[in-house]
Each structure stands twice: as structure tokens, then as C-alpha cells.
Amino acid sequence: MKTALFSIPLSVVLTLTVITSGHATEVMRWERLPLAVPLLVGQERVVFVERNVRVGLPVSLGDRLRVQSAAGTVYLRANEPIEPTRLQLQDATTGELILLDIVAEPAKSGQTQLEAIRIVEEPLPIRQTDAASAATDSPLPTPNQTPLPVVLTRYAAQNLYAPLRTVEALPGVRRINLPPDLSLDLLLPSLPVHAKPLAAWRLEDYWVTAIRLTNQTHQVVDLDPRLLQGDFVTATFQHHNLGSQGTSLDTTVVYLTTRGHDLAQSLLPTISPVDAALNLPRSTDMAAVTEARDEK
Numbered sequence: 001m002k003t004a005l006f007s008i009p010l011s012v013v014l015t016l017t018v019i020t021s022g023h024a025t026e027v028m029r030w031e032r033l034p035l036a037v038p039l040l041v042g043q044e045r046v047v048f049v050e051r052n053v054r055v056g057l058p059v060s061l062g063d064r065l066r067v068q069s070a071a072g073t074v075y076l077r078a079n080e081p082i083e084p085t086r087l088q089l090q091d092a093t094t095g096e097l098i099l100l101d102i103v104a105e106p107a108k109s110g111q112t113q114l115e116a117i118r119i120v121e122e123p124l125p126i127r128q129t130d131a132a133s134a135a136t137d138s139p140l141p142t143p144n145q146t147p148l149p150v151v152l153t154r155y156a157a158q159n160l161y162a163p164l165r166t167v168e169a170l171p172g173v174r175r176i177n178l179p180p181d182l183s184l185d186l187l188l189p190s191l192p193v194h195a196k197p198l199a200a201w202r203l204e205d206y207w208v209t210a211i212r213l214t215n216q217t218h219q220v221v222d223l224d225p226r227l228l229q230g231d232f233v234t235a236t237f238q239h240h241n242l243g244s245q246g247t248s249l250d251t252t253v254v255y256l257t258t259r260g261h262d263l264a265q266s267l268l269p270t271i272s273p274v275d276a277a278l279n280l281p282r283s284t285d286m287a288a289v290t291e292a293r294d295e296k
Contacts, residue, residue, distance in 0.1 A: 056088035078104030096169030152208040215242035
């Protein structure tokens, strides 16, 4: 493994020592560059992230590293020496990643317990002279004008297709559970495709639902958003067509955004088949009609 742990410049990772309730805490500033976290074999080190995270680690570590995560705190304990290895802390809400480069070595004689780590993202205080210089040299930031449906669609596509480490953070987005009985039979009724819901996310008043489309024929099927049946804000196909059934090109994904409600409320209602025989007059009714006509 070619991961370098301690070659990070001091200007990249700010480390401070904070005394809280008699315990020293090392503060590291996350700037989208890996943070070096040394460990001592047999000793647990605590990392305060202040957010609900999932921990991703290589399978090669096996039982050499015990990892526990609870309430925004990650607990790392090396059971034996570990070569430089990268861990991923993913925000369970936004998908944002924080990268940790760990290495575990045996404790030396007289070496004290390593202090806990607190990861912060707040910008460093700016001196008055620096603030004045920044005000004159840097233009004012312009607000992001990207429409929310576009932002949501891009986020959904990254979650399905992009590597985990490249998923851009999207504050405020949250995963939405799909109804187990959601029927998509009328989504593309004119095309020979099978539609299956994959996942859904919500941001403010918008929902995006990713739906897998699979070709059911041996012919190439062109995908046209005008053929979609329902009330959607936007519709985006991952590919423009589907290849022949049984090939690697027979499947794609369509991203549908809705506003004010989820996908289930944007689909056309399912109409039960009508049995025409139920509306035919009964034989007894026909006999009554015939008698009345004969009396006349």
C-alpha cells in the first residue's frame, strides 16, 4: 500500500490541544484532505465527529482493528500492528466523507495514552489584516442558482453509480423509504420494459426516485420522457436507450423528481379490469321485459 500518512503539511491539518474536564483533546480540521490518526496497539482511541457516521474499512484489516460508532463518536482499538490504512467516515444523512489515515504501532516504554481527537469543520479565525485583504482582493460569492431538481438528480446518480468517496455532500437531503407495494405498471405502458423502484431521497419540498428499467424484448428500445405517464417535475434517463434483453445494455435508470409529494402520489391510478358480463341483464329480468312487451 502506497498511502503516506505523515507527509501532510502542517498547514493542512491544524492540531490544537484543548483541556476539557481534565482530558486532553487533539483538534483536527477537516479540509477534504486525509487526517493522520496514529494508534497504539491495545489502546482505544476516541474520535469525536459530532455527526452520525458509517465507518468503511478494508477487509484486509480483519480482526486487527475493532471499530465502534455511536452518537457521533468513533472508537478505534488496534489489536496488533497495522500498516498505513485509510478509513472512510461517511455522514449517514448527507453522504459526505471524512478520510482517516491510520497506523498502529506497539506502545514504547513510558509512552502515555494517546489523547482523543475532535474533528471540526469551522473555518479558522481570520486576523483583522487578513479579513481586510480578503475583502478587497476576493469577489463576493454568488449564490448557487442550480435548481433543486437538478441537484437532487445529480445526488441520486452519484449514489448509484459513482464511487463512495466521490459523492458530493448535500446538506438537508435524507433517504426516503419506498412503499413495498408501489406498482409501476402504468409508468411506461407503451414500452416493453419492466420498471422497479430502487431508492428515493428528499430535499426540502422535492423528492427524487430512482427507477430501474429493463428491456423485455430482443429489440433496442428508445427512451423518450414524453412517454412517461404521471405528474413529474423532471425526468432524466441515465441512458437514451435499452439494448437487447440479456445483454449488458438492457438495463438503465430513470430519475423522477416530484414536488410536494412522493412518487406514489404522482402516478396514474390503477384501473381494475371491467367484466362486461356483470353489466348484462339477468335472465329473469329479460323474461319480465318480454312479458311486459307481450301484454302491450
